Amino acid sequence: MMLITNATIVTGDEAGTIHHGGAIAIEDNRIAAIGPTAEITAKYPGAEVVDATGRAVFPGFANIHTHLVMTLARGVFEDLSPPHEPPFTGGLSPIPLPPLTPEEQRVMCELGALEALRSGTTAVLEDATQIENYAAAMEATGLRMLLAERSWDRVGTSIGDPAEFKRDAKVGEAGIARIRALHAKWNGAAGGRIRVGVSAWAPDMCSPELLRNLRDLQQELDTVCTIHLNQIWGEVAAVQAHHNMLPTEFLDSIGFIHDRMIGAHCRCMAPLEEKILGKRGAHVAFNSAIAARRGLSPRVCEMADAGCNIAMGSDNMAEDMVEVMRTGLFMERVRRKDGRNPTPEEALRWATRNGYKAMGVPDGGWLAPGNLADLIMLRTDRAHLVPFLRPVSVFVHQGQARDIDDVMVDGRWLMRDGAILTMDEARILREADEVSNRAWARLFAERPDIEVPEGFRPLPAPGSAGSAAVAMHPVGPARRVEG
Numbered sequence: 001m002m003l004i005t006n007a008t009i010v011t012g013d014e015a016g017t018i019h020h021g022g023a024i025a026i027e028d029n030r031i032a033a034i035g036p037t038a039e040i041t042a043k044y045p046g047a048e049v050v051d052a053t054g055r056a057v058f059p060g061f062a063n064i065h066t067h068l069v070m071t072l073a074r075g076v077f078e079d080l081s082p083p084h085e086p087p088f089t090g091g092l093s094p095i096p097l098p099p100l101t102p103e104e105q106r107v108m109c110e111l112g113a114l115e116a117l118r119s120g121t122t123a124v125l126e127d128a129t130q131i132e133n134y135a136a137a138m139e140a141t142g143l144r145m146l147l148a149e150r151s152w153d154r155v156g157t158s159i160g161d162p163a164e165f166k167r168d169a170k171v172g173e174a175g176i177a178r179i180r181a182l183h184a185k186w187n188g189a190a191g192g193r194i195r196v197g198v199s200a201w202a203p204d205m206c207s208p209e210l211l212r213n214l215r216d217l218q219q220e221l222d223t224v225c226t227i228h229l230n231q232i233w234g235e236v237a238a239v240q241a242h243h244n245m246l247p248t249e250f251l252d253s254i255g256f257i258h259d260r261m262i263g264a265h266c267r268c269m270a271p272l273e274e275k276i277l278g279k280r281g282a283h284v285a286f287n288s289a290i291a292a293r294r295g296l297s298p299r300v301c302e303m304a305d306a307g308c309n310i311a312m313g314s315d316n317m318a319e320d321m322v323e324v325m326r327t328g329l330f331m332e333r334v335r336r337k338d339g340r341n342p343t344p345e346e347a348l349r350w351a352t353r354n355g356y357k358a359m360g361v362p363d364g365g366w367l368a369p370g371n372l373a374d375l376i377m378l379r380t381d382r383a384h385l386v387p388f389l390r391p392v393s394v395f396v397h398q399g400q401a402r403d404i405d406d407v408m409v410d411g412r413w414l415m416r417d418g419a420i421l422t423m424d425e426a427r428i429l430r431e432a433d434e435v436s437n438r439a440w441a442r443l444f445a446e447r448p449d450i451e452v453p454e455g456f457r458p459l460p461a462p463g464s465a466g467s468a469a470v471a472m473h474p475v476g477p478a479r480r481v482e483g
Helices: 035-043 066-073 102-118 133-138 171-187 208-221 231-241 248-251 270-280 288-294 299-307 321-334 344-351 353-359 391-398 424-446
Strands: 002-010 018-027 030-036 050-052 055-059 062-064 122-126 144-151 194-200 223-228 260-266 284-285 309-312 375-379 403-407 412-416
Touching: 002 270, 002 391, 018 035, 018 171, 030 035, 050 353, 055 391, 062 102, 062 260, 062 284, 062 309, 062 321, 062 353, 066 102, 066 122, 066 424, 102 122, 102 412, 102 424, 122 194, 122 353, 122 403, 133 144, 133 171, 133 194, 144 171, 144 299, 171 208, 194 208, 194 321, 208 223, 223 248, 248 270, 270 299, 284 299, 288 321, 288 424, 299 309, 299 321, 309 321, 309 344, 321 391, 344 353, 344 391, 353 412
Parallel strands: 002 050, 002 055, 062 122, 122 144, 144 194, 194 223, 223 260, 260 284, 284 309
Antiparallel strands: 002 018, 018 030, 055 375, 375 403, 403 412
């Protein structure tokens, strides 16, 4: 039994309950009680006590849409977004992500998980291919994870291309086989902390036949499924060219939209599509930071009014959910020209409780007796947080990832007093930088047709001591991890 005492406890419950000078009791991986410090300490006299004076306890963040390996493209892809008007040619960047060996892939995913943990994330939905290459490393982080292995069957191009749909059924079957294998090995691992979901790449990258098969598989495995949906205008044009329907109409016509589906992005969407998602009770990943970088804004509040569950994700190149939460609040206020709505409490709910709900974890994402002990503690003795008058508003508007000193998942500390306990931070940072040097040097050497972005740092020559590649085969075309 552990007691966290003398804290400001933001529960994130429906009533917006905040305990000032409160305590939270944790037994095994669950919250046993919350209340005034004197009352809780009297109830559990023999418990270990953590004095949280000058600290605030919040629910941990749920990042329901990310691609951890794409930390490799930081500072590159953010400024190379595809056009929002025709002609569309496919892809999310004119530069591909460099192919990585399985070992290199693991390192970059560890880097993403490290940043996630440092920014107070406790639950992650990872959408990618060949997750088996780094699943063990993700389990070791201590984070709660839903690993969504991806399938598609369109070949010869990438997302957002209105050209002819060329299908290879074997590619789709291979994806389904990977999902089954990952589910058989990892679903329920670490006492249920690791689960496996189903991912379809996007409506313009999957045939109706594959989407139906993936829907059947999702029901058979009794899990969550996710799909990139209305991500870029090229996708909308592609689905219209292939099916004479909007992306959400197309998915709904084959029964793919339901209350265990997460649609990622939903930012190039007609009002009709928003109503379809709401009617089906679908979940939406509002990936605000990448949306802002791409110059696109989803109609989040309209989707919520239609009945969608709005949650949040970081998507590519970054894992900072504090930034994601605040950016989402700002984007919606600017779009709606409303300086009061949405409220900070709504933004916090999007980033915590709603995300756990989307991931199929009904007893997490807010602090209440019986719920999972997934929480974060932040210091309130910071120049930008004092005075801490309205805890939720101050944190949403002013908070930074570096304010978070402690992270707990399943009743276990993953970060304590600013120190990461489950990963070798120094090793990961060193190896990730080395992987980046090697991978980008290889790509530019093998593809002299690619223009090196302005301001790119000098890279070692391929084959030199500073860029020696790990002796393993690269994992598939890099564009398959875009999204």
